[in-house]
Amino acid sequence: MSATTGPYAALVAEHGLATSHRLVLDAVPADARVLDVGCATGYLAAELARRGCTVVGVEYDPVAAQQARAACREVVVGDLEDARTRAEVERAVAGAGGVDTIICADVLEHLRDPWTVLSWLRTVLDPGGRAVISVPNIAHWTARRALLRGRFDYADFGLFDRTHLRFFTRASAAELARRAGFAVREEHPAGAPLPLESRVPALARVRDRCVRRCPGLLALQVVLVLTVAQPRP
Template sequence: MSQYDTTLDPTVSNTSHNQVMSLVPRGSTVLDVGCATGYLAEALVARGCVVSGIEYDADAAEKARPHLDHLVVGDLVTMDLAHEFGDRRYDVIVCADILEHLPDPVDALRRLVTLLRPGGSVVISIPNVAHGSLRLALLQGRWRYTETGLLDRTHIRFVTRTTLLELLAEAGVVAVEVRTTWRDVLDSDVYVDTADLPAGVVDWVRQQPDSGTYQFIVRAVPDDGEGALRRAVDERDALRAELEHARHDVERAAAERAEAQESLRRIQATRSWRLLRAPRALYGRVLGRGGSR
């Protein structure tokens, strides 16, 4: 049995496989790269898709075969895609937890994109090496590989949000949608000894960008030769960032106003403030009588 065999639960949205499926339109022609035992292909077929697969592990490939319209067993790194796929073209190419296993993911993506139909897209899921658990573990001098997870022993490429987008750009595709799955910094497959960390460090790491991002799920499309699509996406992202910054400013102003109101309430509740109210009221009445003459 492949170590990557799994069962999909469509009711749980916080998984990379379900996020990947949600980015594949029903009825699509799909190439599932690294299809393993076919668990994702089976779910896609149930959504009306026609699925082809590439798989390195021959035993896993045989389990996947019943769910596939076309299957190629072999190493993607050295595979002649033109020979293996001929005129076959796909609406969506899925690379779910694949790129991190490849010595040159940029080259692999460049070659795979040639199998897309016009208007097609690539859907990718990949772990986030900047997850907070890894940041905390590195503070303790630990980098321990495991059978699966963020530090799967077969991972040879690691990405953050920034380096993932750079990788895609180098491959000639641009991310038009980026999603994430989330896990708390102390709830992952990476061991962290909290007792050995200074006070406040865990909370500080939790507050850092993407510290809770366990995996990135991206839908990307080929960029045009002039880079117009990339510029449009960059402008959109800049506007989103500006809007988010403005939202934070509004929230901060509201929080400061609420804090000021609470401080005033506490002052007005003190005994000194209550003692001052009587002479202030008397002084007001005296002024009122004087003003009526």
């Protein structure tokens, strides 16, 4: 069995966790009971376990799921858009004593109906719990540049990943959360290295300030921390 499976696990193995991964991890309380949706090979679950968290994973790829079991209490293999997989997740969550944190890191854009899946995930979250989601920002300057050139070239990973079925901006990511019954409590933009940054390290500090000031243009990923919305009276 390969040490990694899929392009994103390979990227993590080669380069380490991305900025968006770190932001997701920072939003998870220590000792949390976590449902890691799309846990891949368990690279986030392993970090969470080191922080005292108990993790239940869900993964479509059975090879990746087998590797993730080393870091997870249990891994459910299947498609969350299938009712049978959802039933298995509900069973696993109940066996873990519930979950107070759900993470969907670079997952929702791969689903046919992320609105319905996120709405269902809200129903398995403990009262007072949180969800942490990250999605690519299709309004990032590199995507805008490509479109201005008349290009939309699919790739193995990144903004134009050929397995992406949905595309989000900051505004539509927040709308996805609201339609699923969540309230957005925090938004964290995650940047990406600028051209020439490897040669001019000072650009990294400039980049981080610019991303915070203009996230719609410069955030490669949008990380949202969500809580269940209170019903209106």
